[in-house]
Amino acid sequence: MRSLYSILIIVTFGVIQFIGVPLQIYFAITNPDADVMEIIQMYMPYQFGIYVFGLIVVLILGNIHKNKNMFELGEKSTPLMTIVWVFGGLVLAFVAQFVTATINIKLLGNPEESANTQLIMEMITAMPYMAIFVAIIGPIIEEYVFRRAIFAEIYERLPMNRVVSFLIAGLISGLIFAVAHFDFTHILVYLGMSYVFSFVYVMTNRLLVPILVHMLMNGTVVAAQVFFKDAIENLEQLQSNIILIGKVIMSVF
Structure with missing residues (x-):
């Protein structure tokens, strides 16, 4: 019976991801001169409501x-x-993000900016209430789906030692977690964070812990982008200048 509830949690997540597509198409057809962000702004209040309803359903399914x-x-x-x-999990999550992002950029040659993150920040700038979605609603739903309904179900059923079971269950749930964000150039980054969330879940036996780590991580990123955007841009410019000066010096010597 528990597996049925886990399947229903996953189905609910899929439904709230795609149920709004016809409405998006409708807004695009009825507003042919609108750009993508304008269509998103029209649609987002409905998406917000869909996710609130989905959160309620997931919480019920996850606890009955x-x-x-x-x-x-x-x-x-x-x-x-x-x-x-x-x-500690929050620190681990940021370390994992830094390491995987560095590998993703330096070794795999993928872009530094995540298209998914960039779009989310643009939405929050245009619609500040979306910060609630990103920092609270999203993490709760995702942890019930990827840790409770996917990772835990796989981990418990694997006939191997716990380390191998963790690695396999974490890989499967992490890859699905990454794909669900529709950001295929940053799959490694999402996988790294997913392993951290799964690790703190295993170490505490509390789903609340990865939920809070996920919420704090998203909230920190949102706050940094909203309140310290100019400072971040200045630091990035300073970093670019330092790299440029280094290249000039190396070319001289």
């Missing part, structure tokens, strides 16, 4: 089942250790 998984039955981390794992 009686057959608990091994994490739900396992010994929970103490309140103090839960706090430690939340903030």
Whole structure:
């Protein structure tokens, strides 16, 4: 029965991802002169409502089942250790993002900017209420889907030692997590973050921990882009200038 609820959680996520497509098409057809961002602005209030409804459904499905998984039955981390794992997980998530982003750019040659992140920041700039979606609603839904309904179900069923089971379950849930963001040049980055979220879930037996880590990470990124955008751009310009000076010096010597 628990597996059925997990499947329904995944189906709910898929439905809220695509149910608004006809409405987007309608706005595009009825507003032929509108650009992409204008169409998104027309559609987003409806998408916001769809995700709020989806969040309610996911929370119900994720908590009404009686057959608990091994994490739900396992010994929970103490309140103090839960706090430690939340903030430690946040540090791990940013480290994983930095390492995977560096590999993604330097070794794989993918673009530095994530198209998905860039679009999200543009939406938040145009529609500030979308910050609630990015920092709160999205992380809760995604952790129920990718950690509770996918990772935990796979991890518990694999007949291997726990390290191998973790790596396989984390890989599968992480790849689906990455694909769900429609940002295929940054799959490695999403995979790295997904492994961190899965790790803190395993270490604490509390789904709340990866939810909070995910929320804090998204919230930090949003806050940095909204409140410190000019400072970030100045730092990026300074970095570019330093690299340019270094190249000039190297060419002289």
